[in-house]
Every structure is written in structure tokens, then in C-alpha cells.
Amino acid sequence: MPVYLDHNATTPVAGPVVAAMARALEACYGNPSSPYRQGQEAAAQLSTARESVARLIGANVDSLVMTGCATEANNLALLGVAAAAPANRRHLVVSAVEHPAVMEPARHLETQGWELSVVPVDAAGRVAVDEVMATVRPDTALVSIMLANNEVGTLQPLAEIAARLAGSATLLHTDAAQAVGKVPVDVDALGVDLLTLAGHKFQASKGIGALHVRSGTPIRRILFGAGHEHGLRPGTENVPAIVGLGAAAELAAQRLATGVGELQARRDRLHEHLRQGIPGLALNGHETYRLPNTLNVSFPGVEGRALLKAVEQAVAASVGSACHADQAAPSGVLGAMGLTTERALGAVRLSVGWETPLEDIDRAAECLIQAWQGRSA
Incomplete structure (x- = not known):
């Protein structure tokens, strides 16, 4: 090989994750929204998994929205914030090295009348905080800067950007898909309003991601259906994948602790x-x-x-x-x-x-x- x-x-999917998912596939077949025992057992497994993921990123468990992948989470962050933004706040800021899962919805918003500013990076792939702030205007609804670049690994100064944005109405989102599970990530220390993670980047399965949405953040759903995930992501929960994400989060937390x-x-x-x-x-x-x-x-x-x-x-x-x-x-x-x-x-x-x-x-x-x-x- x-x-x-x-x-x-x-x-690779970690052994404990495979085992947890296998148990969920076999034993947790109930719909978590159903009131009878099988459904409530599945709901309990989801609750435990959510707590593990929340602990990994220092978040409140109620802030998590489970998604099918990080791309979906990024789309929900950008398009959902855009849908909730008032008509006089239609400006978006991203970095020049964002993943297509951020850049493409940003470009889509451009076609819908939004103004997009793309902040350049230096020779090491890092944005300058002053340059980010120079693009922020009174009508800026959202700044989206990735935490770690997927190609070169460069870490961005998110906490410094958040500190400069503090007190303003501009929201801050970070695509942390490459960072979670590899470096300590804490949403409060970073000061972000929204944070995206991807399960398959830290030994969970593909097909599962999450978006942290800080309480009070104005955001609307972009998919329509029932009221799952605080009304932001309809669809019956993927119990085995979420259980696996929780197991991967526990494993990542143990490794990062050392x-x-x-x-x-x-x-x-x-x-x-x-x-x-x-x-x-x-x-x-x-x-x-x-x-x-x-x-x-x-x-x-x-x-x-x-x-x-x-x-x-x-x-x-x-x-x-x-x-x-x-x-x-x-x-x-x-x-x-x-x-x-x-x-x-x-x-x-x-x-x-x-x-x-x-x-x-x-x-x-x-x-x-x-x-x-x-x-x-």
C-alpha cells in the first residue's frame, strides 16, 4: 500500500468511530423525532454526540447545526446570514485563499446584487488584520476568513480580526474545516459568530459537518422542510454519522489534550x-x-x-x-x-x-x- x-x-475513519457508527446503524434505527422508545434512544445518542462536538470547539451545544458536509455549512453561513441581513447591509468580505465552498456562495451573492471585497494575502498566505479592517464598511454584513488553509496550512489571525470587529454589527464566520481536530479550536477564544467544521477531516465519516451559530446571530434557513436543527437544517438526522462525529470529537479532544x-x-x-x-x-x-x-x-x-x-x-x-x-x-x-x-x-x-x-x-x-x-x- x-x-x-x-x-x-x-x-481514514478511526476505529472507535467505525465501532460507534456500526452500533448506531444496528441499534439506533428509530427516527429521533418519534416519541416511542426506539426514537428516543436515537435522540439520546444524538444528544451525547452533540455534547462531544460542542466540547471540542468550546461551544454551547444549542449552537450546533448538523449538516451533510462543510460545504453545506458554509453555504448556510453565507447565504443564511445574507437572507437575514437588512437591505442596507449588502457587503461581504472574504480572503483570496478561501475554499470554493466559501468563494462560490460569495460569488453567487455578487450575482444577487451584493458587493464582494476579496482581501489579498502575503507571500505566506496570511491576511493582514489592517487590510481586512480596511475593507469593512458600515454596510458590511459578514466577514468570512478561513481558520487554516487547506493547501498550505497557513493559520489566519481570526482572534485579532474578531477583536477589531467587536462592538460592530458585522458578523464573523470562519471555515475551520481544516483546523478542527488538528489544533485547539475554541469559538469564544476566536471570537467568531459562526464556525464550520467537517467530520471527515478529523477521522469521522464523509457526509457529516456542522455549523456553530452563536446565540443571537441573525440567520435564516436556506433549505425548507420541517423544523430540525433549530429550524435551520430540515431533514431527518443522519444518526450514525452524527454519532460517529461525536466519537471522532472525543478522540480528537484526547489527542489535543496532550x-x-x-x-x-x-x-x-x-x-x-x-x-x-x-x-x-x-x-x-x-x-x-x-x-x-x-x-x-x-x-x-x-x-x-x-x-x-x-x-x-x-x-x-x-x-x-x-x-x-x-x-x-x-x-x-x-x-x-x-x-x-x-x-x-x-x-x-x-x-x-x-x-x-x-x-x-x-x-x-x-x-x-x-x-x-x-x-x-
């Missing part, structure tokens, strides 16, 4: 091997303010896509976001950071997991070095 180094695309040193040690071990074996290797992203598992590097003299093709039997990784895996053009994120076309085309994203064995890291590094030497010769 190839060494799996694409945890930012998706993570620090993120294990993840960072794996990432840095990989980086050191590659740096020693490949002269001219360039790090993309912030050296310090970066996810502890993410290593985006440009290999000199080769295209990252060709390099990964050469090692596909030994290493599973990507050149960037899985959402753009079939596109040959340079990454838009790297372009926003000002990288040259050559350097952007040579980029590879390597993302490790909590369970990535050290020997796999060594083996993957050796394969990548050998492949680079062969293709750059």
Missing part, C-alpha cells in the same frame, strides 16, 4: 528528509503559523503532478486541494501568494496524520527524493 500523505483531503507535538514532529521529520535530499526545495506557507500536519513544498525543476505520478505506487499525496485534483493549472491559492508559475507547478501538498508511522514517513521521503533525482537529471 502507498504511504498515505493526504490527510488534508480526507482522513498537545500537537506528535503531528508536528512527523511533519518536520518529513520536511527535514526532503530538505537534505533536494537542494532548492522551497516551503510554501507560513513557517510558524501553520497547521502542524501540513507540508506544502515546491520541488525545483519538475512539476509536482508528474513527480507524484512517478511515485504513485509508493506515495499517496496531492498537488493541492482534492476539489481541484484534475486541474493542470497552478493552484489559485499559490497564485494569490504571489508564487511564480514554475514554483507553483512544482508544488506538492504532503499532510500527515496522528497515526502515520515514522517508518512510512522515511520511506515516502526516500521515494520522493529518488523520483525527483530521476526526473530532474
